[in-house]
Amino acid sequence: MIGDPRFWRSGALSATTVMVAVLVILSIDTLRAIRAGGRNVPAYTVINRRIGYAMDAATNRYRPVLGGEELLFGRRYSAQEAAELIERGKLVIQTRACLDCHTMFGIGAYYAPDLTKSWLDPIWPSWQAMTQASSREEAMVRFLQNPDRYPIGIRIMPNLRIDRADAEALVAYLKWLSSIETNGFPARFGD
Amino acid sequence: MIYRSQQLALRYFAASMLLFGVMIAAGLLTSLYYLRVGFLLDVFHFSTAKILHIDTLVLWLLMGFLGSVYWFLPLELEREVEWIGLAQKAFWIFVGTVAAVAATLSFVQYGGTSAASLWLINQGRKYVEAPRWACVLIAAVLVLFGVNVVATALRARRMTGILAVLIADLIPLIVLFLNAFSAEPNMSKDLFWWWWLIHLWVEATWEVFIGCVLAWSLLHLLGASRAIVESWLYVEVAMVLGTGILGLGHHYFWIGTPSYWLGIGGFFSALEPLPLLGMVIHAIYDAGAHRHQILNRPAFAWLLAEAFGNFLGAGVWGFMMTLPQINLFAHGTQWTASHSHFAFWGAYGCAVISVIYLVLQKIRAGRGDFESQAWKWAFALLNIGLVGMSSALLIAGMAQAFYERAIGGSTFQAFLTAQANRWMTEGLQARVLFGLVFTLGYFVLLYDFWKIGKGRRAPETTLRKEASG
Amino acid sequence: MKPEELLFASLLLGVFALAGGAYGSFFAIGKLGRSRLLLFTSRVFFGLQAVLCLVLLRVSTLHLGWKLFLVASLLGYAVVPPLAWSALESLHGKEKGKS
Ligand code: HEM
Ligand code: HEM
Ligand SMILES: [Fe+2]
Numbered sequence: 001m002i003g004d005p006r007f008w009r010s011g012a013l014s015a016t017t018v019m020v021a022v023l024v025i026l027s028i029d030t031l032r033a034i035r036a037g038g039r040n041v042p043a044y045t046v047i048n049r050r051i052g053y054a055m056d057a058a059t060n061r062y063r064p065v066l067g068g069e070e071l072l073f074g075r076r077y078s079a080q081e082a083a084e085l086i087e088r089g090k091l092v093i094q095t096r097a098c099l100d101c102h103t104m105f106g107i108g109a110y111y112a113p114d115l116t117k118s119w120l121d122p123i124w125p126s127w128q129a130m131t132q133a134s135s136r137e138e139a140m141v142r143f144l145q146n147p148d149r150y151p152i153g154i155r156i157m158p159n160l161r162i163d164r165a166d167a168e169a170l171v172a173y174l175k176w177l178s179s180i181e182t183n184g185f186p187a188r189f190g191d
Numbered sequence: 192m193i194y195r196s197q198q199l200a201l202r203y204f205a206a207s208m209l210l211f212g213v214m215i216a217a218g219l220l221t222s223l224y225y226l227r228v229g230f231l232l233d234v235f236h237f238s239t240a241k242i243l244h245i246d247t248l249v250l251w252l253l254m255g256f257l258g259s260v261y262w263f264l265p266l267e268l269e270r271e272v273e274w275i276g277l278a279q280k281a282f283w284i285f286v287g288t289v290a291a292v293a294a295t296l297s298f299v300q301y302g303g304t305s306a307a308s309l310w311l312i313n314q315g316r317k318y319v320e321a322p323r324w325a326c327v328l329i330a331a332v333l334v335l336f337g338v339n340v341v342a343t344a345l346r347a348r349r350m351t352g353i354l355a356v357l358i359a360d361l362i363p364l365i366v367l368f369l370n371a372f373s374a375e376p377n378m379s380k381d382l383f384w385w386w387w388l389i390h391l392w393v394e395a396t397w398e399v400f401i402g403c404v405l406a407w408s409l410l411h412l413l414g415a416s417r418a419i420v421e422s423w424l425y426v427e428v429a430m431v432l433g434t435g436i437l438g439l440g441h442h443y444f445w446i447g448t449p450s451y452w453l454g455i456g457g458f459f460s461a462l463e464p465l466p467l468l469g470m471v472i473h474a475i476y477d478a479g480a481h482r483h484q485i486l487n488r489p490a491f492a493w494l495l496a497e498a499f500g501n502f503l504g505a506g507v508w509g510f511m512m513t514l515p516q517i518n519l520f521a522h523g524t525q526w527t528a529s530h531s532h533f534a535f536w537g538a539y540g541c542a543v544i545s546v547i548y549l550v551l552q553k554i555r556a557g558r559g560d561f562e563s564q565a566w567k568w569a570f571a572l573l574n575i576g577l578v579g580m581s582s583a584l585l586i587a588g589m590a591q592a593f594y595e596r597a598i599g600g601s602t603f604q605a606f607l608t609a610q611a612n613r614w615m616t617e618g619l620q621a622r623v624l625f626g627l628v629f630t631l632g633y634f635v636l637l638y639d640f641w642k643i644g645k646g647r648r649a650p651e652t653t654l655r656k657e658a659s660g
Numbered sequence: 661m662k663p664e665e666l667l668f669a670s671l672l673l674g675v676f677a678l679a680g681g682a683y684g685s686f687f688a689i690g691k692l693g694r695s696r697l698l699l700f701t702s703r704v705f706f707g708l709q710a711v712l713c714l715v716l717l718r719v720s721t722l723h724l725g726w727k728l729f730l731v732a733s734l735l736g737y738a739v740v741p742p743l744a745w746s747a748l749e750s751l752h753g754k755e756k757g758k759s
Contacts, residue, residue, distance in 0.1 A: 005352060005418055008425030012356075015429040019436035026455070027383075033449045034379040040447050041379050083376075088304065090376040094315035095308040096301050100238030104378055105446040106523025108317060110591075111224060111237050113606035114523060116445075123603045148233055153607040158233045166304050180379060183453060185445035186601030187519055419751045426747070458729060464677050465736050471681065472688045472744040479692035480752060502681055511674035514726055516661045521670065589667050597663035 036083075040181040044082035047072050047172050051179045053120050053189055061184030072172060073137055082176075088166070089173030096160045105182060112155055114186065119171075119178040122190050140174070141167040193554065194265040196272035196339075199279055201554070203258030204547050206286055208637065210251035213293070215630050217243035222626055225619045239300045242313070242320045243293065248535065249318055250289055255543030256400060257336055260357070262550055263407040264340060268349055273342035274335070281332045288328045292321045309374060316381075318389060319371040326371045333368060337361045352421035356428060357403040364396040379447030386442040393538070394435040394463065394505070401542050402427050405494065412490055412549055413481040423473060430466030434459050441513050445522060453515040460513045464506030474498035487552045489566040489643070493545035496574060500537020508533050508581070520596040525618070526588025533581040547640065555644035565639035569632050576629025580622050587618030661721055669720045672712055676730075679709035680737035687741040702741075710734060 037043035042064075050067030069076075077085060093099065099108030104115045124136045130150060133139035143150055144167040147157035162170070221240040224230045230237075264272055272278065295312055302308025309315075310323045319326065341358055344350055370388040375381040406424045409415045440456020474495050478485075485491050508530040512521040521527070552561045591609045599605020609615055661669065683705035690698030713734045717727050 005422045005425060008422045008429065009352070012425045012429040012432070015433035016436070019433060023436055023439065026451070030383065030443070030448050030452075031380070034377070034383060034447050036377050040449060041377065087376040090378070090381075091306070091309075091374070092304050094374060095304055095313065097236075097238045097242065097313055097315035097320060099315065099317055100241050100320065101236075103523045105382065107382060107446070108523070109238070109241055110523065110525055110528060111241075113603045114601055117601070118603070121603050151229075152603065154228050154610055155607070156229050156232055158236050160301065161303070163304075177378060180447045182445045182447060183450050185519055185522065186596060188597070188600035190602060191600050416752075419748075422751055423748075454725065457726070461729065461733065462736070464680070465733070465740055468681060468684045468737070468740050469744045472684055472741055473748065475685065475688035475692065476745065476748045479689075499685075503678075507674055507677040507681065510677045511670050514673070514722065516722060516726070517666060517670045517673070519661075520663075520666050589670075593663060593667060597666050 036086075042066065042176070042179045043079070044086045044176055045077060045079050046179045047082055047085070047175045048076050049179075051119065051175065053117055053178065059184075062187055062189060063184070064179050064181060066179060072175060073168060077172075082172070085169050085172045086176055089169035092162065092166045092170055093173065096162070101157075104177060106185060112157065115174060115177070116182065116186060117178045117189050119175045120190065137168075137171050137175075140171045144170055194271050195275045195279070196261045196265045197550075199275065199282060200258040200260075200262035200550065202282055203254050203261060204550065206282075207251045207254035207258060207543065208547070208640070210247045210254065210289065212633060212637075214244055214247040214251060215626075215633055217241075217247060219623070219626055219630065220244075222619070222623045226623065235297075236300060239296055242296055245318055246292070246320055247289075252397075252535075252539045252543060253333075254285070255539075255546070256397075256404065259404045259407075259543070259546045260336070260340065262546070263404070263411075264343060264354075266411070267351060267354060267407065268343055268347040270343065270347050272339050273346050274339055277335060278339050281335050284328055285332045288325045292325045295322065296320075306374075314371070314374075316371070316373070316385060321371075323372055326368075330365070330368055330371075333365050337365055351417075353403050353406050353424060356399065356424060360396055360399040360403070364392065364400065367391055367396065382446045383443070383448060386439060390439045390442055391436070393534070394438055395432055397539065398431045398435065399428055401497075401539060402431070404546060405497070405542060408490070408494065408546060408549055409477065411553075412487060412494070413477055413484050415477065415481065427466060427470065430469065431463075434462040434466060438463050441518070444515050444518055457513060457515050461510060463513075464502065464510050467502040467506040471498045471502050487549060487561055489561075489563075489570070489639075490545050490548035490552065492566075492570055493541050493548060496570070497537065497541040497545060500533070500541050500574075502537075504530065504533030504535075504537035504581070508585075520592045521588065522596070524588045524591040524596065525584045525615075526592055529581045529584035529588050532577065532584065536577050544636070548643075551640065552644055561644045563639055563643045565635055566643060569636035569639050572628055572632025572635060574632075576625050576627075576632055579625030580629065583618045583621035583625060587615045587622070590614035590618065665721060669716065669722065672716050672720070676709055676712045676716065679705050679712060683709060683737065684741040688745065691745055706738065709737060 033039040034041050046066065048069060048071060050070035052065035052067060053062055054065050055061070056063040098115075101109050101112040102115050103110065106114060106116070124139055127143060127150070128134075128136060128139040131139045131142040133142055141164065144162050145164070146159060148159045217240055221237065221244050224237040224240070261272065261278070299312050301315075302312035312322050314320050314322060314326075321329070337358075340354075340361065344354055344358070367388045370384050373381060373384060375384070402424055406420045409420050410417060436459075437455055438460035440452040441460040443452035443456055478491070478495065512518050512526055512530065548566075555561070590612050594612050594615075595601055595605045595609035599608055683702050686698050686702035686705060690696075690702055713730050716722065716730055722730075
């Protein structure tokens with residue numbers, strides 16, 4: 001039997017078929033869970049709300065906590081406006097190749113910090129002072145437009161010609177990103 | 192006689208080795224940004240250097256793969272490859288595209304906020320940053336390549352086991368590349384499909400592809416029997432795809448995907464080293480069983496390096512960080528980079544070099560000596576350089592996982608603290624040193640490719656004139 | 661998993677797989693050269709792998725499921741080399757019988 005290639009060929013075919021079938025089934029469920037508004041990924045209008053990240057005793061991992069209203073740039077975005085903003089944010093992320101220095105969800109390059117929870121980063125209050133901004137989002141906008149003016153330690157981010165609208169879209173994107181359920185990554189964030 | 196398809200293969204190999212050099216230069220440049228604060232700030236971005244490094248990586252391997260098949264296919268079917276004229280033109284399109292992309296990236300780097308930037312300049316998605324116009328052409332070249340293979344088999348009215356596997360593998364391989372055009376706004380969804388491309392390339396379709404190429408190599412290098420080689424290929428496919436397809440789940444731990452992937456991805460990917468161990472056993476078996484038939488020691492040495500490198504770089508280095516509890520901290524650090532380097536080199540880099548040696552022997556000597564000192568030096572320098580680099584990155588990565596992820600909680604401050612840590616800074620310095628060793632090995636390799644088998648005893652054949660002319 | 665344990669556990673896992681590879685390699689080389697010494701060495705490496713597995717079971721805070729998995733994969737490592745070897749031999753043997 002084992003001397004016959006056909007035996008092994010059927011083995012290869014069936015192993016592959018089974019695995020692909022399982023992958024397809026799981027993918028269908030996963031895609032449902034990760035669409036904006038699905039089980040794990042909040043709708044884009046989450047940018048109108050307060051977002052936190054804390055240890056959840058029941059699951060023993062860190063999870064996003066969605067709170068009440070907390071407007072971004074003092075505006076309340078409609079579903080459509082929010083979607084447009086996120087879409088623009090993503091376009092800025094791709095055209096400037098953010099993920100060829102940074103990571104999001106830990107994926108990208110390792111030259112600059114992970115941005116998964118950057119909206120929630122404890123550093124923003126001090127940067128608010130540094131950029132003389134009135135709010136966290138305003139500090140982020142100022143930094144993103146002129147990062148080379150605010151060197152952070154041993155890394156300096158280059159100027160990527162990001163205008164005000166681009167920067168706002170990026171901040172909205174980062175805020176939305178921080179609301180996604182990531183199974184506890186990053187752990188101990190901000191502790 | 193040498194087939195036109197085989198001449199095309201030689202061109203692909205030349206282009207592949209040239210791009211390999213560009214990749215090394217870009218890699219060295221990229222590594223310097225870590226050593227000096229503000230290096231080339233606002234002049235030439237880290238991101239641009241890195242894109243050049245990893246995109247040329249994908250391309251030199253792909254070119255090496257295409258070259259391998261264009262070399263073996265006519266031998267397998269004993270006839271010229273169909274539509275070879277078109278394939279020859281496609282080669283120049285491929286090369287021209289790559290050159291144009293490299294120029295765009297180097298001089299323009301990135302574009303404004305518009306879809307036009309994605310089409311013309313940079314798509315900003317890891318490994319597939321090349322602008323869309325270029326991806327269209329590369330996809331076309333790949334499709335034509337697939338058509339070459341299928342049409343030749345149809346024309347020859349022949350199908351072998353290896354060829355059947357290759358054709359079945361080419362379909363998903365090419366289809367997955369279509370993800371290179373995506374601009375999905377939802378990052379979770381974007382990365383979900385992106386991993387189909389990245390993981391199912393390197394841990395499934397490319398593994399099978401290289402399995403086919405190495406099966407041909409074994410036939411031609413050792414005169415192994417076809418029934419054995421084909422049985423073994425099926426076993427390998429069963430095991431690699433049986434573990435690798437759902438192993439995809441090890442990238443679905445933290446990107447917004449449901450938590451069942453923690454179990455599934457951890458389980459199947461942690462099994463992935465076993466088939467790689469099987470390949471090591473096979474390589475050793477062949478080394479012994481065909482001891483006296485080995486006339487091409489460099490090709491065989493690189494084949495062994497592939498088997499061991501694949502097991503170590505992908506198997507061991509991957510296994511170390513693939514269980515979710517560990518990956519939670521190791522994820523997205525220099526540790527990842529350590530594994531990436533070792534695995535790509537072990538699984539694919541060594542294989543391409545092995546095939547090139549095999550081919551050089553066929554076109555140069557036939558009967559004469561195929562031996563040199565230089566190949567051993569190249570072999571040692573490249574492998575020591577790479578293992579040194581991966582080890583240095585592993586140390587840096589472990590420090591980063593510990594200080595930034597585990598203790599520091601992955602904040603900006605934790606990132607900066609970890610980057611300033613001594614294990615980290617010195618690890619990254621050591622990486623550059625070993626990178627230089629690797630670079631030296633590259634030049635010796637080129638020298639050896641140029642010289643080996645051209646000794647006096649090698650008869651000057653028409654073949655050789657054709658090949659160099 | 662505690663920070664202090666992270667590096668320890670991952671190194672153990674790495675050496676676990678490495679030992680499996682050494683076991684397989686020495687097994688194959690030993691079979692080739694019909695060397696008892698090498699075959700013995702291979703068993704020593706497998707023993708090392710088993711010990712590492714035990715240490716991981718006892719000391720690490722990997723979840724129970726992963727510990728069971730490690731035991732199962734230890735069995736996998738145990739059988740892959742001899743199985744692969746005998747499959748290769750019987751394939752080749754058949755080939756020789758034909759010619
Ligand atoms: C002189 C030799 C090399 C040097 C100095 C070098 C340096 C680098 C640097 C600095 C990065 C960026 C990592 C980051 O995001 O921080 C990188 C990424 C990468 N390199 Fe190399 N490299 C070299 C050779 C190679 C070789 C031979 C291969 C494969 C065969 C390779 C494959 C990769 C891959 C796959 C990545 C992406 C890694 C990841 O993001 O996980 N490199 N390299
Ligand atoms: C030829 C085979 C392989 C190649 C070429 C390869 C290459 C890579 C590359 C390039 C990455 C980085 C992806 C990125 O973020 O850019 C990666 C990640 C990863 N690989 Fe592999 N790999 C191979 C096999 C394996 C195997 C067999 C395992 C498990 C046993 C494995 C486990 C992992 C894990 C866990 C990650 C995620 C690292 C992280 O969380 O940052 N890989 N691999
Ligand atoms: Fe993977």
